[in-house]
Amino acid sequence: MDGLRTVAVIGVFLFHTVTELVPGGSVGVDVFFTLSGFVITLLIMKEYRATGRLRLGVFYAKRLARLWRALLAVCAVVVLGGLVFPASGWGGQAANSIPAAGYVMNLSNFGMFGASTGGNALSPTWTLAVEEQFYLVWPVVLLVMLRFWKVRTVAWLTAVLALGFLVSRLLLVLDGAPLARLYNGPDTRADQLLMGCTLALVFASVSPGSRVHAALQAGARWAGPLAGLALAAAVFVLAEPNTPGVWFDVFWSGGPTALAVLAGLVIGSLVLRPAGLASRILSHPWLANPGRDLSYAAYLWHLPVYLLLIPLVPALWLRVPLAAAVTVLMAWLSFRYVERPIRRWASKKLEPDVVRSVPERARELAGRSRSAFA
Secondary structure (H helix, E strand, O other), X not given: OHHHHHHHHHHHHHHHHOOOOOOXXXXXXXXXXHHHHHHHHHHHHHHHXXXXXXXXXXXHHHHHHHHHHHHHHHHHHHHHHHHHOOOOOXXXXXXXXXXXXXXXXXXXXXXXXXXXXXXXXXXXXHHHHHHHHHHHHHHHHHHHHHHHOOHHHHHHHHHHHHHHHHHHHHHHHHOOOOHHHHHHOOOOOHHHHHHHHHHHHHHHHOOOOOHHHHHHHHHHHHHXXXXXXXXXXXXXXXXXXXXXXXXXXXXXXXXXXXXHHHHHHHHHHHHHOOOOHHHHHHOOHHHHHHHHHOHHHHHHHHHHHHHHHOOOOOOHHHHHHHHHHHXXXXXXXHHHHHHHHXXXXXXXXXXXXXXXXXXXXXXXXXXXXXXXHO
16 A cells, blocks of 8 residues: 555656646546545544444544644745745745645635635645545544444445445536536545545455455456556546536546546455565555655645746756655655654554553453442
8 A cells, every 4th residue: 555655646746747748647646535545444443343432532633643744844834935935936825825734725726715726836735635524524424334234234335425426526517517626626526535435344344265355356366457557547648628528527527436446446456465466566665665654745745846946947857857856855854853753642642542452442341340330
């Protein structure tokens, strides 16, 4: 999964820097959404099965500790840099830093707070906003469903939810919704996140060694590589339509869901076939380590760095590799001095409250029972 994050970030970077060569690099965002739904659901299920509950306050605190500090650092540096060098690509970002830091950049991009924004140095934070808005709702919905149904049933219900958001986006397209609304909406991207959630719940409901597990492994042998090839081809040939027309309507009705399905097949194949060629490649330290430690900050920094370099380095052939190098440097500095300290604090202060063993919880419950009858 970490190696897949690295590949997705590279795709987004190339999409923003050499769009003509990589018109479909934004597919990396679709992969991110699906992967995020998958990982967050696995984390919830891990705690739920270990403790029988989910401490929502601790869950949200861990999300903020993991993500918010690095985001605030980017916003602060970009705003201060824009004040010192107003003619640079960071100029005039003070207003944009507010929706970015507040996880509502996606809403700002399609004009919920006035004029539509987009294309600014902090614009990539719209994806973080979509994910955080989803994280606010999904744990509660999942816990409610788990209260009444088995995991396998919940997986089916989650797939139905994803289908419902697909239908809602189709209705928006038929109603003539603008691209900014279709691209940035928390509802228009919910199906992609829910596809990842569905995949995680399927794995949580299947017993290793069962017939279903064996069938999934057999299907992953060919479905994963084919889906991976389709996504790789999309990176180089799929230019998302931005002008009204038949292709615009067709793509924005079902395209995001189709890309999420392909991403889900790749993720599922990697999990089911950990010894497969793709898994071995993506598990290589050169891909896995940056994905684990640097991918988040690299995503935050890549567009601000590139926009800053545009007037300073006119030659594209020099600007792109320089932007890549500076992005990696800023990502490392962010990880080393901003993210890692807060992660360690969260692991020390929050993790013990989350993951307790089943025997420990059983002893606690037994103690409560004894005290109740004392």
